[in-house]
Amino acid sequence: MARVTAGVFTSHVPAIGAAMDLGRTQEPYWQPLFSGYEFSRQWVAANRPDVVVLVFNDHATAFSLEMIPTFAIGCAERFEPADEGWGPRKVPTVYGHPELAAHIAQSVILDEFDLTIINKMDVDHGLTVPMSLIFGQPEAWPCKVIPLAVNVVQYPAPTGHRCWRLGQAIRRAIDSFDADLNVQVWGTGGMSHQLQGPRAGLINKAFDNRFLDRLPSDPAGLARIPHIDYVREAGSEGIELVMWLIARGALDDVVHQAHRFYHVPASNTAVGHMILENRSQS
C-alpha cells in the first residue's frame, strides 16, 4: 500500500525562485536562506518520494475571480509552470499522478470533504518555489506531484481546523491506495508576512517560532487559531499557514522532527521550514 513517510513545510516566496533562476543564491542577502535548505536537499536525496501531495495556494494565476475553489486537487497528467506576468519560470514541467489524485478525490469526497477537481492548470511560484528549494535545479523533477490548491486570496480561507481534518482524510485516502508508493505531503506558504498597505513588512518572529514549536507536538492546538489572530499577529498574508495544517494532518500524531529552520527576510516574508518524519512508515 501507499505510505505517507514525511511532511515538508516551507514558505514559497517568489523572490526565492527568482534568486535561484538568476544565480544569486550565494549573494550575502540570500546565502543565509539557502544554507537552511542544504540539509533538506541531502535529506530528500536519501528519502526520495515517489509522489508529493503539494499543498499550496494559487496567487491569481490559475484562478481569477471567476472561480474561487476553497480546496481543489490537480488530477491532470502534467502541469506547466505559469506565466505570472514576467514569463514562465524556466523550471521543468510538473508531472502529476492522476490515479492517486483521483483516488484521493473520491476518498475524501465520500469522507465529506468536497474537493474541486482540476484537469487543467498551470502552476505558479506557490508550487514551483518549494520544488526548487528542496530539489534544486534538475533537468526533470524527481517525483510526481499532486497539487492541492487552497484559497487564501479572498477572505475567508478555510479554517485551520478544517485544513487539519482534511489532511487526516487525505492520509486515510493514501493509506488505502493499493500501490507501493512513498508519498510525502508538503505544506507551503507563510510564515508571517504582509504584502499590502501601510502595514506591509510586518514580521512576527515570536508568533512564527511558537507555531514551529507546536507544529510537531500540538497540531490540534494550532488548528484552533482563529483567522483574526493570523491577520492581526502574522500579517494579512500570514493566513497561508493554515495550509501547513493540511500537511500536518496527514502525518502521524507522534512525529520525528528531522529539521527546523527560520530566517528573516526573503523579500517581504519570514521563511519557515520544517521536516517531520513518520517513523511508523519508514
Place this chain on the structure above:
Amino acid sequence: MALHKPYLDIPGTTIFDADQSRMGYHLNQFCMSLMKAANRERFKANERAYLDEWPMTEAQKQGVLDRNYNQLISLGGNVYFLAKIFSTDGWSFELAASRMTGMSQADYRAMMIAGGRSPDGNRFIGEK
C-alpha cells in the same frame, strides 16, 4: 445582513473579503489579463485605451495610471492581482510593498533585514 468583519480595527490593512472582491471585480480581471504577453504589450503601448476596454470606474482607471496601489486596494484591488501590473512594470514585490508603506526601497529593505515591521503598536488602530 452585513458580513461580520472583526478585522476592520487592524491598522494599514485591507482584508480582501467578498465586499472588496465585488467592488474590485473588473479591476482585478483587468489585472489578470496582463498574464498574457500580448496583452502586456497592448497595455504598455496605450494604457488609457487598454483600460477603456474594461468596465472599471474612472477612479480605478486613474489609480492604475498613477500606480497608486494603496488607492487601488481601497477600490477593491487585491495585491496578487495588482502584482500583474507591477510585474508588467518590472517591479518586484519588495519595491511594490515599499511604495505602499511610503518608504524608499532601500529603507524598506533595511527594515526587513533588521527583522521587519514589529507587530507591537501595529495590532489595533490607535494603539500606542
